[in-house]
Amino acid sequence: MKRLILLLxxxxxxxxxxPGSVGIWNIGNFLGIGLCVFLLLWGGFAPxxxxxxxxxxxxxxxxxxxxxxxxxxxxxxxxxxxxxxQMILAANRTxxxxxxxxxxxSQVRGDEPSLDLxxxxxxAERYLKENPKAMCVASGGQxxxxxxxxxxxxxxxxxxxxxxxxxxxxxxxxxxxxxxIRYSKELLEKHSLGSHAAIVTDExxxxxxxWLAKRQGLTPYAVSAESPRNILSAMYTRELLALTATLAWG
Numbered sequence: 001m002k003r004l005i006l007l008l009x010x011x012x013x014x015x016x017x018x019p020g021s022v023g024i025w026n027i028g029n030f031l032g033i034g035l036c037v038f039l040l041l042w043g044g045f046a047p048x049x050x051x052x053x054x055x056x057x058x059x060x061x062x063x064x065x066x067x068x069x070x071x072x073x074x075x076x077x078x079x080x081x082x083x084x085x086q087m088i089l090a091a092n093r094t095x096x097x098x099x100x101x102x103x104x105x106s107q108v109r110g111d112e113p114s115l116d117l118x119x120x121x122x123x124a125e126r127y128l129k130e131n132p133k134a135m136c137v138a139s140g141g142q143x144x145x146x147x148x149x150x151x152x153x154x155x156x157x158x159x160x161x162x163x164x165x166x167x168x169x170x171x172x173x174x175x176x177x178x179x180x181i182r183y184s185k186e187l188l189e190k191h192s193l194g195s196h197a198a199i200v201t202d203e204x205x206x207x208x209x210x211w212l213a214k215r216q217g218l219t220p221y222a223v224s225a226e227s228p229r230n231i232l233s234a235m236y237t238r239e240l241l242a243l244t245a246t247l248a249w250g
Contacts, residue, residue, distance in 0.1 A: 015032070016036060093210070095221030
């Protein structure tokens with residue numbers, strides 16, 4: 001049983017280190033690495049700490065602290081589970097035929113899309129080819145380390161895959177998911193494209209995108225890109241934090 005308890009955080013540590021092999025380091029995998037290391041240390045040293053507490057006459061204090069720690073970890077994992085179920089449901093909300101798509105930007109490295117942006121471009125391509133009358137908003141500004149805006153790169157790659165440039169509207173001002181949605185909505189209104197939108201983004205990102213879209217008066221549906229498995233741990237955990245922050249502070 002003890003080996004199993006140690007095996008789980010050890011496997012988790014490998015999972016959270018994996019994104020680093022492709023240069024992905026963010027608060028998501030830092031938090032996951034820290035948690036797994038803590039659990040490994042706690043699993044390995046808890047018996048020793050308990051014996052020392054008992055010898056020093058502080059066993060009651062030790063047990064109280066252990067219960068509090070266990071409760072916090074349980075609450076955290078339960079909260080993550082609740083959000084994960086909601087993320088899965090949001091990622092599977094199939095859009096009606098031919099409604100406009102909003103492709104949310106992600107990091108561009110120089111002139112080339114990052115792994116998750118490639119996934120979103122691929123999902124947008126499939127949707128637009130399956131719905132030849134649908135328009136598309138390529139959304140995303142130019143950030144640090146990007147030679148061009150994310151929107152321009154999205155449009156270029158879609159055109160290179162056979163999507164007519166006439167079907168792609170450019171939103172190149174945004175610097176966050178909230179701005180992606182808000183500025184894209186302005187384009188939909190300007191071109192009389194209605195208030196229904198197929199949001200093209202990673203599965204884990206669909207829930208927060210749908211919340212933000214509803215705040216802007218849009219009716220969102222999901223065109224979900226399959227997140228690259230080698231970066232999923234970092235991006236998923238970061239999204240759990242972003243969802244919690246959105247609920248807490250709006």
